[in-house]
Amino acid sequence: MARIKPQALLIQSKKKKGSTRISVTTILFCSLIVLLILLSLITTYKHWSQRSRGETRTGLSNFENVDEIADSKKYDLPGYAVLNTSKGNITIELFKDGSPEIVDKFLDLCQKGHFKGMPFHHVIKNYVILGGHSQDSGGIEDWTSKRKFHRQLPTSPKHEAFMLGTTKIKEDSKAFQLFITTAPIPDSNDKLYMFGRVIKGVDVVQEIEEVDTDTHYRPKSPVGIINVILQQVI
Numbered sequence: 001m002a003r004i005k006p007q008a009l010l011i012q013s014k015k016k017k018g019s020t021r022i023s024v025t026t027i028l029f030c031s032l033i034v035l036l037i038l039l040s041l042i043t044t045y046k047h048w049s050q051r052s053r054g055e056t057r058t059g060l061s062n063f064e065n066v067d068e069i070a071d072s073k074k075y076d077l078p079g080y081a082v083l084n085t086s087k088g089n090i091t092i093e094l095f096k097d098g099s100p101e102i103v104d105k106f107l108d109l110c111q112k113g114h115f116k117g118m119p120f121h122h123v124i125k126n127y128v129i130l131g132g133h134s135q136d137s138g139g140i141e142d143w144t145s146k147r148k149f150h151r152q153l154p155t156s157p158k159h160e161a162f163m164l165g166t167t168k169i170k171e172d173s174k175a176f177q178l179f180i181t182t183a184p185i186p187d188s189n190d191k192l193y194m195f196g197r198v199i200k201g202v203d204v205v206q207e208i209e210e211v212d213t214d215t216h217y218r219p220k221s222p223v224g225i226i227n228v229i230l231q232q233v234i
Contacts, residue, residue: 077107078230081196083115086223087208090180090201091234092164099195102166106195109176110228118178119224122217125209128185131225132177160184162205164196178225182209200234 083090094103109115122130163181168191180198182205198205212220 076232077103078232080199080231080234081106081110082229082231083201084226084229085120085204085208086226088201088204090204091199092196093199094196095194099193102193102195105176106166107230110230113227114176115178115225115228117224117226119222120208120219123209123211123213123219123223124217125213126183128182129180129205129208130177131179132175134175134177160197162198162202163194164198165192165194167191168193180205182206 077096079094079096081092081094083092094106096103118131118133120129120131124130161181161183163185165179165181167177167179185192208223211223214220
């Protein structure tokens with residue numbers, strides 16, 4: 001068997017080692033691929049991040065638009081009601097913010113003509129004027145029995161004189177009663193809802209208050225509301 005010279009063995013060893021080396025071109029090519037992948041991931045992340053923020057802003061904008069529409073509808077509602085009575089006109093400022101549900105019900109009934117021809121069926125001097133299509137005198141006892149007791153209690157601003165209110169609303173629209181206070185009424189009766197105040201026509205209210213009544217506080221001569229005119233401004 002022929003011997004391999006040491007010099008030949010060294011040359012063969014160098015050749016084997018050289019074959020396992022990675023070329024510079026291969027390293028650059030792999031680095032470029034990795035860089036492209038990173039750039040693609042960064043671009044994708046930015047795209048979805050911007051899209052997510054855009055959808056969030058759109059959602060918030062939609063909610064803001066809904067609120068703006070609701071507010072605009074609320075302020076488009078008439079803010080005043082003129083009660084044309086047999087004694088003259090009484091102008092009422094409606095509490096659209098303070099009593100929105102009651103005001104909405106009142107406006108709806110006005111448009112349906114509910115208050116046309118409504119009589120003031122009971123007049124208690126220095127206290128209240130009651131109006132409604134139902135002239136049941138059962139409720140008047142509650143007003144008269146507590147009248148003296150009410151005067152001994154402190155009053156609240158929403159129960160001052162010359163306020164427009166109603167009692168607890170029932171399902172039947174005919175049960176929607178109106179009353180106008182002619183003296184302060186304390187906040188002791190949770191059955192009352194104040195939803196407006198007289199800003200013009202106090203003298204008309206006082207004239208109605210002075211009509212002759214019988215022993216049951218019913219006017220001897222008819223007095224009541226002819227119609228109601230709704231106004232946005234006065």
